[in-house]
Amino acid sequence: MFATFEKLVDPFPAGPARSPPAxxxxxxxxxxxxxxxxxxxxxxxxGVIAVIEVSLFGFLGSIVDWLSAANPETFLADEGWRLAAMAAVILVVLPGLALFESLISFQALFGNLPMRFRWTAHNWLLDQSLGFFQDEFAGRVSTKLMQTALAVRETIMKSIDVFLYVAVYFTGIIVLLAAADWRLMLPFVGWLVLYVAMLRYFIPRLGAVAERQADARAEMTGRIVDAYANIGTVKLFAHTPREVTYAKDAMRLFLKPVYGQGRLITQFFVCLLFLNSLLLFGVGAMGIGLWVNGLVSVGAVAVGIGLVLRLHGMAQWIMWEVSALFENVGTIRDGISTFTQPIALTDAPGAGALAVTDGEVRFDKVSFAYASAKPHRAAGPVVGDFDLTIRPGEKIGLVGRSGAGKSTLLNLLLRFYDVQSGRILIDGQDIAGLTQNSLRAAIGMVTQDTSLLHRTIRENILYGRPDATDEEVCHALRRAEALDFVEALVDREGRRGLDAEVGERGVKLSGGQRQRIAIARVMLKDAPILLLDEATSALDSEVEAAIAENLYRLMEGKTVIAVAHRLSTIAALDRLVVLDRGRILEEGSHAELIGRGGLYADLWRRQVGGFLDAGDDEPQSAATGVRAAE
Structure with missing residues (x-):
């Protein structure tokens, strides 16, 4: 029975995630x-349960009247069938209805509804651009995802549970008392008017403070997670006290709306208690007065007072539920700003898949500037009217000072950002008209800042090609000079080798080990276009020299774009392109650029001066150049 209701809602719906309304x-x-x-x-x-519960109070009044006037010897004979009917309602109907309501609430909706939100919103977030995540705390986004999922469920279910139930229940109260004497319902009507006025005063204020509280909670969590995620840097600079203060500031900011919410709830509670006391006094006085004048029966008075006592407890329940409801409303309002942001980079309608035949890459009059609203980048043009053609199978190196636009060109080629003008073409296909997944599937990249997933070595390597066998994974690790240290790995659960987990962002591995895992991953992917952004910067000279030969074998038959500040690692490539402020300053082979005596020659002399003979400007090979520079 439980499993049947649990399967009524699919928590993982198929199909693309759609943007929710704002x-x-x-x-x-x-x-x-x-x-x-x-x-x-x-x-x-x-609603039916509320009607039955109100009816029980009416039945209670009838019993009081029956008992006050009935003959005990004939009472069961006279009223037995009505007592039996009410017993059936109490023992069978009401529990049965409550069971079905619980099955819908707790089996079908309680777990599945928030999980459905998390699933669809997570899919939506993964489609967001790189810039979206660079502007946000990862902990802040994940906190909002978890908070908002629960808040949506609670808002939907409590709106039904509280408002509908109470509306039906209170309507039943008015009808029941009006049937006895219309004057008996007057205190309830007065109570309702004052209760609604009180809700109109407190609810907007509770909603506003809850929204501020949700935002402050997300900020507090984001700061704490940021410290945990960068614990190595925190300890390296001995800034544990600074991080404690940084988190404490966020905690203090979080307490302000918490205190404000607490003050409102206290005021709400006291006002409600006073209002309920007035209702009890009013119904009691009205009932006794009507009974003294023979206008209502004892049972009607008993029903009125019983309903007041029931409403007294219910009103406090409503208060807490409404407080929780509007805390959830605030959480949702805070989450809306995150989950309704338009996706900056989308596939064009009818976008096709990239088909790499030769591997030619062409930048055609490309211009790009980071928006001033992006705090992680300075505003202004990075590349302007940029033209560059990389022939099929050509290996080029991008050279230039920091900020020259080298990494930006790689990001534009990967379409992490869209160009403002111009085109980028691969084998004549404009990447703006291709699906992002097919584009990036055709490109392998190794970056300087290697970040691994908090998963096993195997899972990290298989990111390059998920259908690869363990034998192929080990072959890639061997080519990246990583198999020996991987086989010796043991994590805290005792898992070894490929099954060992690497920790968050790969923190259990050294920088060189992480980079070798990343190189192995790209080797396994074996994409026709290869991007290397400081690919061997974290490696020592001996390992770099060993990997260099395998990297050059990996480059065979591929179009390669390499970025390196250590010029010896790219000096033997087919062509070097020297950039300055987003424009090509000079290009040619290593020997040609040295002979011109321009920016490249100046950079080369700065790096290797004092270690090379004056005439030893031509590297023998990539590996030899590396050793010479070292």
């Missing part, structure tokens, strides 16, 4: 719509 109720409905019929069923059951 306003509150349409945003909530976007996630509620797929389960709307279950919500309708839950609402109907909740």
């Amino acid at each position: 306003t509150f109720w349409p945003f909530v409905w976007h996630y509620a719509k797929p389960v709307r019929w279950l919500l309708v069923g839950m609402a109907v059951l909740s």
Whole structure:
């Protein structure tokens, strides 16, 4: 029975994630719509249960009247069938309805609805551009994902549970008391007017403070996670006290809306308690007055006072539920700003897959500038009217001072950013009209800042080609001079070799080990276009020399673009392109550029001066050049 209801909602729907609306109720409905019929069923059951519970108080009044006037000897004979019917309602119908409502609430919706949100929102976030994540704390985004998922569920379910149940229940109270005497319902009507006025005062304020609290909570969590993720840097600079203070500042900011919420709840609670006391006094006084004048029965008075006592407890429950509800409303409003941001980079309608035949890459009058709103980059043009053709199978090196635009060109080729003007073509195909996945599948890249997934060595290597065998994985590791240290790895769970986990961002490995894993991953991918951005910067000379030969074998038949500040690692490439402020300053072979005496020659002399003879400007090979420079 439980499993049947648990399967009514698919927590992992197929198909692409769609952007939710940016306003509150349409945003909530976007996630509620797929389960709307279950919500309708839950609402109907909740309403029926409320009607039955109110009816029980009416039945209680009838029993009081029956007992006050009935003959004990004939009471069961006279009223037995009605007692039996009510017993069936109490023992069978009400528990049965509550069971079905619980199955819908806790089996079908409780776990599946927030997981469905997480699944679709996570898919949506993964499609966001690189710039989106560079502008956000990873911990802040993940916190919002988890918080908002639960807040959407609670908002949907509590709106039904609280507002519908209470509306039906209170309507039943008014009808029941009006049937006895219309004057008996007047205190309840007055209470309702004042209660609604109180809600109108407190609810917007609770919602506003809850939104500030959700944002402050996400900021606090983001700061804490940032410290944990960069714990090596924290300890290296002996800044543990600084991080404690940094987190404490966020915690203090978080406490401000928490204190504000607590003050509002206290005021709400005291006002509600006073209002309920007035209701109890009013119903008691009205009931006794009507009874004294013979206008209502003892049972009607008992029902009125019983309903007040029930409403007294219910009103406090409503207060806490409404407080929680509007805390969730604030959380959702805070999450909307993140989960409704448009995706900056999308595939063009009808985008096709890249087909690499030769591997020619051409930058055609490309211009690009980082927007001033991007704090991680300075505003202004990085490349302007840039032209460069890389022939099929050609190996070129990009050279220049920091900020010359080398890494930006690689990011544009990978389409992490879109060009402002011009085109980038691969074998004559404009990458703007291709799917991003097919483009990046055809490009292998090794970066200087190697970040591994917190998974096993095998899973990290298989990122290059998920269908590869263990034999192929080991072959790639061997070519990257990494197999020996991988076979010796043991993680804290005792897993060894390929099954050992590397820790968050690969922190259990040294920088050189992480870089060799990254090189092995690209070797396994074996893409036709290869990008190397300081690919061997973290390696010592001996390992670099050993890997260099394998890298050159990997380059065979591929189009290669390499970026390196250590010029000896790229001096033997087919062509070197020297950049300055996003433009080509000079290009040619190593020997040609040395002979011209320009920027490249100046950079070369700065790096190897004092270690090479004046005439020894031509490296014998990549590996020889590396050893010479060292």
